[in-house]
Every structure is written in structure tokens, then in C-alpha cells.
């Protein structure tokens with residue numbers, strides 16, 4: 001049988017694979033074949049339209065683009081314009097809505113007080129002081145030392161337990177660093193980023209633009225790396241490493257998510273794009289209402305789309321790496337095996353067994369391209 005010839009083979013059409021393919025095709029003018037196991041491009045950033053409401057939604061969870069990396073921002077803006085959406089997260093506890101991350105509004109509303117920033121800081125220090133330690137051995141210890149028992153029990157403990165299916169005492173203290181605490185009324189979830197927004201024409205359009213190049217060919221619903229490809233320069237693999245090696249050293253563990261769509265016959269169901277539900281009586285952790293991601297669009301008034309998010313153990317769709325010691329070690333061993341394959345590079349969130357935001361993924365792909373450019 002004739003081998004399929006290509007200069008570069010890219011496995012996976014998420015941001016990592018598509019950006020590298022675009023750079024190789026546009027700058028190096030080399031032929032790239034992209035293999036994608038799903039029936040669509042874009043990886044977990046893929047967006048599509050719900051047929052009955054014509055509302056665009058992100059199939060694998062709401063994705064908000066945010067970055068302070070100018071190189072990434074300039075690059076992505078050559079493929080899309082962004083709207084003015086600013087992300088805000090609310091949380092529903094005992095039928096009352098609070099701001100997340102915990103800010104001055106959350107503190108005052110939860111404790112039924114009217115504290116100034118300075119007073120709130122003093123108050124939180126007072127209630128969390130008894131949990132101070134020199135070294136925090138787990139997530140719960142760290143969280144208690146920062147926000148005290150009441151806020152932790154209401155907003156964090158059960159949400160975390162639902163998300164990770166384990167007692168927060170079993171999670172590393174480092175995860176809590178991701179949840180900031182604010183003593184002001186700022187509600188902008190990504191306030192530390194210079195730029196944020198949602199692509200005006202959706203994420204899928206970006207991917208179409210990235211791979212719209214005569215040097216790029218895409219094969220969807222293709223998993224089989226062992227097919228007869230003759231690759232001149234290099235294969236760039238962005239899938240999971242355990243799968244690549246047929247689980248030789250065992251499986252890498254991931255948490256996954258299940259999304260259930262529902263059409264509701266009201267114009268606006270919850271008034272915002274995402275609300276957290278930390279209480280255990282709800283099996284889901286969040287409700288998304290995607291029309292709020294596009295304040296610039298006009299929608300029909302009679303219906304809206306909402307999406308329930310349920311955490312689950314993954315066997316099919318990997319979302320969040322379970323970054324414990326055992327899995328990290330296993331991943332390192334797989335990485336060593338991958339490095340031994342000639343003309344073979346790995347990258348992206350699946351191969352690196354890491355959580356990357358989109359801007360980090362694009363930045364890593366642009367860097368990898370620079371090293372490829374130097375070395376071919």
C-alpha cells in the first residue's frame with residue numbers, strides 16, 4: 001500500500017495543533033496533515049449553534065478568552081475580533097446569589113454586615129487566624145487559613161468535593177491559590193488580565209481560519225497513528241500519552257464533565273452566563289446560559305438555552321488532570337518514552353497532562369514553532 005506523504009503530521013486540531021499547523025504552513029510553506037479523532041476541529045474550544053434557539057454555545061464548557069500576553073493577543077486577533085464580554089461568576093447558596101471569587105459584596109452579604117475594605121480584611125483575618133499554620137498539608141487547611149470556616153463551608157468545601165469527588169483534605173494545598181479573595185467590589189473574574197472577551201464569530205470560526213491554507217489537509221475521525229504515514233520532518237502529537245503507548249504503564253487519571261442542555265421558554269433564565277451551585281443537594285456544579293456570552297448579538301425573546309454541568313470520573317473525555325504524585329510520576333515515565341521516538345514532539349494540555357488556559361496553549365505552540373523553525 002502507498003504511504004501517505006506529508007512534511008509534518010499534527011495529531012489533534014485544538015489550539016496547540018492548529019496554531020502549529022498554521023505557522024508551519026504559512027511561514028515554512030511546508031505541507032501539514034492534521035489528524036483529528038473527533039468529527040470536528042477546535043478541540044475543547046469548539047463552539048456550535050443550538051438548532052432550536054440558534055444560540056451559539058461551547059460544547060465542552062464556556063470558554064472565556066483572557067490574556068496579558070501581547071504576542072498571543074496580536075496573533076489571535078489576526079484571526080478574530082473579540083466582543084466586550086467581561087466574565088463574572090455568581091454562586092447560588094441557600095437560594096441567595098453571591099459574587100465569586102469572594103469579594104467585599106460576598107462578605108457583607110453573607111455575614112449581613114456593611115464593612116469597608118479595611119474592616120472586612122480585619123474581620124476575615126480574625127475569623128481565619130485560628131487556622132494559621134507554618135505549613136499547609138492540604139487544600140482544606142489552606143482554605144480555612146484564608147477565609148475561615150463559614151465562607152469555606154458555604155462556597156468552597158462542597159463545590160470542591162463535587163468537582164474532584166474527594167474530600168478537600170485529600171487535595172494539595174496549591175490548588176487553593178487559584179481562588180482569589182478580594183476586599184473590594186470588583187466583580188471582574190479576570191481582572192488581572194489586560195484583555196478578555198469572546199470571539200465575535202465564535203471559536204470554531206477561528207479554527208477554520210487557522211487551517212484554511214493550501215498547505216494544510218485535515219482528516220477528521222482519524223485515530224490511527226499507525227496508518228502508513230511517511231513524515232518528512234516531524235510528528236507533533238497533542239493527545240494523551242497513555243493512549244499513545246496503549247496504556248503500557250497504566251492509565252492517567254482525569255476528571256471529566258457531562259453537559260446536559262435544556263431549552264427554557266423564557267427570554268432570560270438566570271441573568272448571567274454562569275452560576276455555581278456549591279450545595280450537595282444539586283448534583284450539578286454550574287448552570288451556563290450561553291446567550292450572555294454575546295451581549296452584542298440579538299436573540300429571539302421567547303427561548304433560551306441553559307446547560308447543566310455535572311462532574312464525573314473520566315474514561316472517555318479527559319478534562320482536568322488528577323495531578324497527584326502517582327499520576328505525575330506515571331506521566332513523567334510516559335514522557336521519557338515519547339522523547340525516545342525519533343522526529344516526534346509532544347505538546348498541549350493532553351500530552352503535557354496539565355491544565356492550560358487558551359492563551360498559555362497558544363503561547364506554548366508559538367514557542368514550539370520557533371524551535372521547529374530553527375531546527376529544520
Ligand SMILES: Cc1cc2nc3c(=O)[nH]c(=O)nc-3n(C[C@H](O)[C@H](O)[C@H](O)COP(=O)(O)OP(=O)(O)OC[C@H]3O[C@@H](n4cnc5c(N)ncnc54)[C@H](O)[C@@H]3O)c2cc1C
Nearest residue numbers: 012014015016037043044061063064239348349356357358
Ligand atoms: C471545562 C473547561 C473550561 C475551560 N475554560 C477555559 C476558559 O474559560 N478560558 C481559557 O483560556 N481556557 C479554558 N479552558 C482550557 C482550554 O480548553 C485549553 O487551553 C485548550 O483546549 C487546550 O488546547 P489543546 O490543543 O492543548 O487541547 P484540546 O483542545 O483538548 O485539543 C486536543 C485535540 O486532539 C484530539 N486528539 C487527541 N488524541 C488524538 C489522537 N490520538 N488522534 C487524533 N486526534 C486526537 C482531540 O480530539 C482534540 O480535538 C477550559 C478547559 C476546560 C476543561
